[in-house]
Amino acid sequence: MRVRPWRPVGSVALSLFLCTSPALAQEPSSASAEQEPSTPPEEDAAPTGEEPEVHSQVASFAVTKLQESPAVVTAMNAEEIRASGARDLMDLLLQVPGFFFGVDVQGSVGPGFRGLWGYEGKVLLVIDGKEMNEQLYSTMQLGHEFPIELVERIEVVRGPGSVIYGGNAELAVINVITRGIQGSTDLQLTGTYGEMETVNGRRSVTVSGRKVFESAPGLSVFASASLGQGQRSDAEFRDYFGNSASMGGQSQLDPTTVQAGVGYKDLQLSVLYQRSTTSTIVAFDEVLSAPAPTQFEAFHAELTDKFRPSERLELVSRFNLTLSEPFRDSNQESPFYYEKQVRRLRGRAMARWAALDFLQLTGGLDVTSDEGRLNGPADVGLQTAFGEEGAERVSYLNLAGFMEAYLDNPIATVVAGARYENHSAFGGSFVPRLVLLRAFGPFSAKALFSRAFRAPGIENISLGDDVRPERTTVFELEGTLRLGEGQTVSANVFDMGVTDPIIYSYDAVSNTEAYRNLGRLGSRGLELDYHLRAGWGRVALNYSFYTPSGRNDVEDYQVPGHSNAFTAMPTHKASIAGNVKVLPWLTVSPTAVVVGKRYAVDAPDEAGDSAVEALPTQLLLNLFVSAENVGTPGLELGAGIYNLMGTNFRLAQPYNGGHAPLPVFSREFLVRVSYLLDPGSDS
Numbered sequence: 013m014r015v016r017p018w019r020p021v022g023s024v025a026l027s028l029f030l031c032t033s034p035a036l037a038q039e040p041s042s043a044s045a046e047q048e049p050s051t052p053p054e055e056d057a058a059p060t061g062e063e064p065e066v067h068s069q070v071a072s073f074a075v076t077k078l079q080e081s082p083a084v085v086t087a088m089n090a091e092e093i094r095a096s097g098a099r100d101l102m103d104l105l106l107q108v109p110g111f112f113f114g115v116d117v118q119g120s121v122g123p124g125f126r127g128l129w130g131y132e133g134k135v136l137l138v139i140d141g142k143e144m145n146e147q148l149y150s151t152m153q154l155g156h157e158f159p160i161e162l163v164e165r166i167e168v169v170r171g172p173g174s175v176i177y178g179g180n181a182e183l184a185v186i187n188v189i190t191r192g193i194q195g196s197t198d199l200q201l202t203g204t205y206g207e208m209e210t211v212n213g214r215r216s217v218t219v220s221g222r223k224v225f226e227s228a229p230g231l232s233v234f235a236s237a238s239l240g241q242g243q244r245s246d247a248e249f250r251d252y253f254g255n256s257a258s259m260g261g262q263s264q265l266d267p268t269t270v271q272a273g274v275g276y277k278d279l280q281l282s283v284l285y286q287r288s289t290t291s292t293i294v295a296f297d298e299v300l301s302a303p304a305p306t307q308f309e310a311f312h313a314e315l316t317d318k319f320r321p322s323e324r325l326e327l328v329s330r331f332n333l334t335l336s337e338p339f340r341d342s343n344q345e346s347p348f349y350y351e352k353q354v355r356r357l358r359g360r361a362m363a364r365w366a367a368l369d370f371l372q373l374t375g376g377l378d379v380t381s382d383e384g385r386l387n388g389p390a391d392v393g394l395q396t397a398f399g400e401e402g403a404e405r406v407s408y409l410n411l412a413g414f415m416e417a418y419l420d421n422p423i424a425t426v427v428a429g430a431r432y433e434n435h436s437a438f439g440g441s442f443v444p445r446l447v448l449l450r451a452f453g454p455f456s457a458k459a460l461f462s463r464a465f466r467a468p469g470i471e472n473i474s475l476g477d478d479v480r481p482e483r484t485t486v487f488e489l490e491g492t493l494r495l496g497e498g499q500t501v502s503a504n505v506f507d508m509g510v511t512d513p514i515i516y517s518y519d520a521v522s523n524t525e526a527y528r529n530l531g532r533l534g535s536r537g538l539e540l541d542y543h544l545r546a547g548w549g550r551v552a553l554n555y556s557f558y559t560p561s562g563r564n565d566v567e568d569y570q571v572p573g574h575s576n577a578f579t580a581m582p583t584h585k586a587s588i589a590g591n592v593k594v595l596p597w598l599t600v601s602p603t604a605v606v607v608g609k610r611y612a613v614d615a616p617d618e619a620g621d622s623a624v625e626a627l628p629t630q631l632l633l634n635l636f637v638s639a640e641n642v643g644t645p646g647l648e649l650g651a652g653i654y655n656l657m658g659t660n661f662r663l664a665q666p667y668n669g670g671h672a673p674l675p676v677f678s679r680e681f682l683v684r685v686s687y688l689l690d691p692g693s694d695s
Contacts, residue, residue, distance in 0.1 A: 070167040070187040082427045082447040082458060084170040084490050084504050086541070092550065093163055095591040095601050097636025097652040099206075099214060099682065101137075101166075101186070102154050106605045106632070107587045108168050109504075109539040109556035110184075113154065114580040114666035115674040118306050118339065118348070119244065119263065119292025121154045121663060125170075125183045126508065127535040127558040127581045129569065129666035133466045136173065136181040139188045141330070142284055142312040145180050146338035147354040147382055150469040153288060153308055155676075156265040158188065159218045159238040161202040161686060165189040170539070171506070172464030172486050175431045175445045178378070178412060179467025182484050182510075193234045193275040193282065197224045199689040206682035208246040211260040213680040216240035220271070230277035238269040244292075247660065247675035252614050252623070255299035259675055262303040264291035278318035285311050295348055297615070297670035304348050310336035324366040328376075332358040341393065349393025354470060357381045370420040374429075378412040384470040398474045406470065409436045425449040437473050438480045441465045454494040462486045468527065472514060477526040482513045498545040509534035509562055533569060534562040535578070549591040549599070556585050568667040571611040572622055580664035584608030584629075597641055603634040612662075615670035622668050630659050632677060638684075650684040 070085065086108045088096075098104050102121070105111040110126045122131025133150030136143060145152050166188050173181030191200070199221040206213025220236030246260035266289040273282035287310075291303035313333045320326050334356040341348045362376030385405040390397040398406040416429035427447040434440045445462040465481040472479055485508070492502040512529035537558035544551040559576055569578050577583050587605040594600055607630050614623040636652035655661065655677050662673035 070169055070185065082425075082449055083460070084458070084488060084539075086168045086170060088166050090164045092591065093160065093166065094648075094650075094686075095599050095636070095638060096589060096603060097601055097634065097638070097650060097654075097682075097684075098160055099204075099654070100154070100156050100160055101158065101188075103603075103634075104160075104166060105154075105168070105186070107552065107554070107589050107603065108170070109541060109554045109585075110170055110537075110558070111168075112581055112585060112607070113663050113676075115663045115671060116151075116665065117296050117669075117671070118304065119290060119294065119674070120151065121244075121674075121676065122152060123154065123184075124581045124666055126506065126537060126556075127560065127578045127583070128183060128508075128510070128533060129578075129581070130183045131666075132514075133180050133469060133472075134183040135186065136177055136184070137186045137188070138177075139284065140190055140192055140282060140314075141316070142282075142314055142332065142334075143177070143180065144286075144310070144312075146308070146310065146336050146469075147334070147356055148336075148338055148352060148384065148469055148471045150180050150467075150472075151338070153290075155244060156214055156240060156242040156267055157288065158267070158286075159202075159216060159236075159240070159269055161200070161218050161684075162190045162220055162236055162238070162269075162271070163188055164191055170504075171460065171488060172462045172484060174441075174443045174464035175414065175416070175429045175462065178410075178431070178433060179441065179465050179481060182464045182466040182482070190271065191220055191222065191234065191236070193222070193232050193273045193280060195222055195224070195232075196690060196692045198222050198691070200686065202684065202686040204682060204684045206242070206680050208243065208260065208678050208680050210246045210258075211243055212241070213678075213682060214240065214242040214265075216242075216267075228276075230275075232275050234271070234273045234282075236269070236271040238267070240265075240267045242266065243678075245675040245678040247678055249294060249299065249672070249675055251294060251297060251299050251672045252670060253298055257293045257299045259293060262291060262293040264289065264303070264305075266290070278316075280316050281314070283311070283313045294671070294674070297672070304346070305341060305343075306348070307340040307342075308336075308338045309340065310334065310338075326364045328362045328364070330358075330360045332356070334358075337387070342388070344388065344392055347393055349388070350395050351387040352395065353385055353387050355383045372418040373415070374417075375415040376413070378410075378414065378433075380410040380412075381407065382410070382470060383407040384474075396474070398470070406474070408470070408473075410434070410467075423450075433467070435467065438468060441467070441481050456492050458488070458490045460486070460488040460490075462488075466514065468514060472527045475516075475525060475527050477528045479514060479527045480512065480529055482529065483511045485509050485511075498543075500541075500543050502541045504539040504541075505537070506539070507534070507536040507561060513566060515566060515568060531565040532563045533566055533578075534560065534564060536561040547593075549593050551588070551590040553588045554586065558583055568669075571613055572624055574611060574624070577609075577611060578666065579613050579668065580610055580666035582608040582610040597639055599638050599640075601636045601638070603632075603636075605632040606630075607632070607661075610664060612664035612673045613668040614672075615668050625664075625673070627662060627664060627673060630661055631657065632659060632661060633657050646688040646690060648684075648686045648688075650686075652682050652684075653679070654682065655679040 123135045137152045169185040173185040202218045204216045218238040222234045225231040242265040244263035250256040268287045270285040288308045295304045315331045358380045360378045364374045412433040414431040419426045430444040432442045443463040448459040464484040488506045490504040510533040515530045535558045539556045542553040589603045591601045610627045612625040633656040634654045638650035658679045661677045664673045665671035
């Protein structure tokens with residue numbers, strides 16, 4: 013959440029873990045979000061209807077079969093993503109239990125998880141090992157944010173990841189794996205064109221290519237570029253002051269993405285550049301006379317290497333450089349002027365040792381240096397200097413050590429790990445984690461205990477009143493039953509509590525603002541998941557429920573008169589998604605999401621009372637049809653209708669900051685044309 017010139021705002025909470033056989037895997041089949049990039053998702057042969065055997069490191073330092081991962085993980089592969097017609101990460105996350113969205117200042121949309129607002133440093137987005145949350149407020153932006161046609165796989169860890177990832181993975185981790193460096197020589201072209209009822213919808217052109225040099229085994233290069241335009245919605249927005257404005261043409265979402273990489277055996281260098289130009293007709297709580305522009309720009313570079321001195325020992329090193337300028341408005345005449353830049357340097361070294369056939373040990377060090385600076389004058393628009401001393405530049409150092417042990421025994425597989433971090437501004441954070449895994453024929457069970465933390469970002473520290481990390485404790489129990497060929501059903505119960513959440517507040521009397529640690533938040537609930545895969549296609553059905561638990565005394569997130577829900581977050585959500593091959597070349601993919609009642613809360617009036625608006629239970633229905641190899645191998649045509657019923661769908665602000673619900677998911681008709689030239693393909 014951005015600093016705002018008047019009313020209050022807020023913050024909040026996470027579970028996760030590990031492994032495969034103790035012998036070190038030589039070729040893991042998907043790149044870890046935090047660990048080594050290795051090879052792309054490689055699916056072993058599986059009987060028709062069975063889920064392919066995919067390995068991952070998203071929830072652990074070790075490589076593990078995804079279905080045996082010591083975490084609660086939802087995954088979708090490229091075929092499922094393309095067939096579904098998903099336009100961005102929001103379309104995919106709607107199908108993941110526990111996830112929903114809220115609106116924040118300047119038209120931003122972010123994730124909530126299990127009832128808790130996760131926009132600011134609580135849900136981590138990782139793309140090919142690069143952490144995408146910006147470092148000023150630690151936010152992530154959703155909506156037309158990344159070209160979905162480049163995604164090979166998405167893995168969502170529904171639980172805390174601080175032991176693996178540190179202080180921005182308190183609630184959950186979204187790991188996106190793209191086409192990347194590994195694979196065969198190919199070239200892919202994709203174009204999309206969308207129309208809403210009154211304005212153009214999403215439009216994009218994406219090209220990506222890969223070259224594998226047979227004359228130099230182990231050498232490959234990759235590059236991609238994507239240009240897009242879009243609108244958040246074409247519906248009418250009405251603020252709490254009675255003003256209204258159409259979002260059509262005034263809710264711009266224009267992304268640019270460029271990737272490149274070169275790899276030689278285990279040595280890889282990759283870069284990712286992203287720029288998102290946005291506009292909004294509402295900045296904080298009131299309709300504006302003209303749309304306010306905001307730009308998010310970031311450059312990420314990563315160098316990785318891997319060395320195996322023996323069959324039982326593996327050494328992995330990673331170096332990252334990130335330059336970012338989030339929430340930028342370079343017009344000094346604008347009331348929203350803001351120009352700050354962050355540079356992050358990060359180095360990590362890890363060793364994995366298969367000490368015994370039943371014991372694997374992992375340990376490592378992580379060093380991060382952050383520097384923030386002003387690119388323009390202070391005390392203009394929204395731009396302030398850093399801290400009370402009015403510094404134009406600040407820098408911080410974070411040192412971390414982590415370890416993990418995997419022990420296989422006849423009673424239960426035990427996974428234990430911990431991370432300790434020491435930050436130069438707010439001191440130390442220690443988070444342990446313990447997971448027990450056990451299989452009984454077709455039934456398997458996981459018991460997870462984890463602690464996590466949300467580390468303050470640079471602006472949280474700058475505006476902080478002795479701000480320190482918020483702490484989260486999570487208990488989870490998951491059971492999975494294989495019902496037969498291609499069918500699984502799982503149930504997960506969880507309890508999570510956040511102590512000392514970082515809350516933004518504004519004191520109108522003294523005209524001061526600050527981030528503070530206040531109170532406690534918590535939720536508990538149930539998540540059900542059913543999957544069916546067969547030769548004709550697949551079906552995924554899930555349901556999630558949460559309720560506030562324990563002591564919840566942060567008023568910003570409470571709904572007056574409704575103690576059974578947090579602001580903006582539905583207590584019930586269900587979704588069903590499927591791909592049906594009506595012909596060998598033709599796939600029909602319906603998606604339906606039912607979102608339960610939720611509440612929008614206005615800012616308190618002078619008497620301290622807040623108006624409450626109930627948003628009803630609603631249905632989002634999408635239909636996408638795709639045809640493969642149309643006229644020539646590799647040519648795919650698709651067409652979809654989104655929000656088929658024209659539901660007036662709005663997202664509320666997850667705290668009582670005065671922002672009225674924002675329209676999203678307008679009805680849109682979209683066509684997609686994609687061509688893959690794969691010289692090595694048999695088709």
